[in-house]
Amino acid sequence: EAQVTQNPRYLITVTGKKLTVTCSQNMNHEYMSWYRQDPGLGLRQIYYSMNVEVTDKGDVPEGYKVSRKEKRNFPLILESPSPNQTSLYFCASTLSGMSSYEQYFGPGTRLTVT
Amino acid sequence: AQSVTQLDSQVPVFEEAPVELRCNYSSSVSVYLFWYVQYPNQGLQLLLKYLSGSTLVKGINGFEAEFNKSQTSFHLRKPSVHISDTAEYFCAVSGRSNYQLIWGAGTKLIIKP
Numbered sequence: 001e002a003q004v005t006q007n008p009r010y011l012i013t014v015t016g017k018k019l020t021v022t023c024s025q026n027m028n029h030e031y032m033s034w035y036r037q038d039p040g041l042g043l044r045q046i047y048y049s050m051n052v053e054v055t056d057k058g059d060v061p062e063g064y065k066v067s068r069k070e071k072r073n074f075p076l077i078l079e080s081p082s083p084n085q086t087s088l089y090f091c092a093s094t095l096s097g098m099s100s101y102e103q104y105f106g107p108g109t110r111l112t113v114t
Numbered sequence: 115a116q117s118v119t120q121l122d123s124q125v126p127v128f129e130e131a132p133v134e135l136r137c138n139y140s141s142s143v144s145v146y147l148f149w150y151v152q153y154p155n156q157g158l159q160l161l162l163k164y165l166s167g168s169t170l171v172k173g174i175n176g177f178e179a180e181f182n183k184s185q186t187s188f189h190l191r192k193p194s195v196h197i198s199d200t201a202e203y204f205c206a207v208s209g210r211s212n213y214q215l216i217w218g219a220g221t222k223l224i225i226k227p
Binding site: 004040041042043044045048058090092100102103105106107108 | 118123146150155156157158159160163165204210214215217218219220
């Protein structure tokens with residue numbers, strides 16, 4: 001089954017404790033992206049990757065890191081999480097970076113930073 | 115640059131009644147337009163998209179949307195809603211030569227029995 005998986009689905013952590021949210025897709029998509037979803041703000045892009053070893057900042061990259069060592073995986077790293085990073089995070093992938101293509105979303109990771 | 119405004123944060127509607135979810139956009143260039151749906155505790159999935167051609171676009175689950183260039187709108191409609199349509203609906207836009215989707219704030223569709 002074609003899908004995007006994220007782990008963990010729920011995470012509660014404390015300020016400053018490094019964490020990684022994993023994202024994996026099995027569709028051989030080139031383009032992958034991380035979003036955060038906050039009430040009343042819709043989705044905002046954090047980082048995206050056009051292909052292996054090619055990443056770039058989205059609209060809200062501060063406090064986040066990413067890497068793309070393999071085509072299927074695109075982990076999101078929070079080196080020192082803060083309470084303002086409490087949010088719902090989505091990973092998405094698409095065949096190509098062209099915006100006309102459908103984006104496929106993971107199920108989301110709900111992060112709470114206390 | 116593009117921007118998207120979804121005019122209603124919530125739309126309550128009785129089951130089997132018609133519904134319209136409104137989306138307006140602004141852009142200085144030609145655009146692609148999308149509606150995505152997010153069911154409770156799930157990720158988003160594509161409902162429909164407008165790339166070119168006919169301005170009336172049909173999507174999954176009986177939804178359709180009409181692109182109106184003069185009014186810069188892309189409203190989503192369904193003639194008869196069901197309880198299973200309870201979800202949050204997001205409108206998104208992108209320029210035709212860039213890669214980034216710009217998202218609206220979302221509209222929650224609340225179905226009343």
